[in-house]
Amino acid sequence: MAQNFSLPLRRAVLTQLKRDAAVTALIPSANIYPSSTPPPAPTPPVAGKTYLQWPFYRQGVPLTVPFRASGLDSSTVRFAGHAFTKPLLNAQGAMLATAEDQAHKMAAVIAAALDGAVLALEGGMKATLTWLGSSVIQDGDEADAWHAVVNISADIAG
Numbered sequence: 001m002a003q004n005f006s007l008p009l010r011r012a013v014l015t016q017l018k019r020d021a022a023v024t025a026l027i028p029s030a031n032i033y034p035s036s037t038p039p040p041a042p043t044p045p046v047a048g049k050t051y052l053q054w055p056f057y058r059q060g061v062p063l064t065v066p067f068r069a070s071g072l073d074s075s076t077v078r079f080a081g082h083a084f085t086k087p088l089l090n091a092q093g094a095m096l097a098t099a100e101d102q103a104h105k106m107a108a109v110i111a112a113a114l115d116g117a118v119l120a121l122e123g124g125m126k127a128t129l130t131w132l133g134s135s136v137i138q139d140g141d142e143a144d145a146w147h148a149v150v151n152i153s154a155d156i157a158g
Contacts (some may be wrong), residue, residue: 005156006062006077009127010034012119013081013152019059020113026106027083031056054145056104057087065156074125079133081110082084083148084139100136103146107134110150119154127154 018029031053041051060080067074083106088097097105117132132151139145 003074003156004064005075005121005123005125005154006064006079006129008061008121008123008125009064009077009119009154009156010045012127013059013079013114013129013154014119016117016119017081017110017113022109023106023113025153026085026109027055027101028053033058035049035059035061036099048058055083057110057157058082058084060149074158077127077154077156078124079154080153081114081150083107083110083150084145085148086142086145099144099146100138103136103148107136107150108150110134113114114150114152121156125156125158127156129154 014032017023017032037058038050038052045051060082062077062079067076067077084100085102085106087095087099088102090096109129111134112127117129119127120125130153132153134150136146136148139147
């Protein structure tokens with residue numbers, strides 16, 4: 001029976017991104033989330049609650065495909081990593097970089113952090129990651145926000 005390693009893979013990918021200095025220079029590690037994110041802050045925010053902070057990363061829903069070859073009983077998992085950003089502003093509110101530029105940078109550092117990585121998974125398996133491509137688009141929900149999509153494939157083996 002083929003095994004689904006999407007949950008331990010998600011945990012390993014999030015750990016990898018949170019450890020990568022180039023990624024966390026653009027996206028704080030506290031803003032690297034699994035598929036679910038905290039809600040946006042209402043106006044006014046409620047004290048003591050956690051709210052979504054920009055920029056942020058959200059792991060996409062995995063597609064797991066069984067892999068059976070040469071006696072292996074594993075899987076390949078494909079997923080998209082989603083990074084969202086707004087313009088980069090200084091303390092006085094002047095724009096230092098557009099959201100589009102920031103999204104391109106985020107896509108590049110996420111791809112670099114994951115492409116070719118070999119991640120140890122719970123249970124002794126290893127995931128070899130391959131970057132499949134990226135796209136950057138304007139976010140439909142926020143007029144000043146951009147969205148980077150980084151597509152990854154992970155081959156899982158013992």
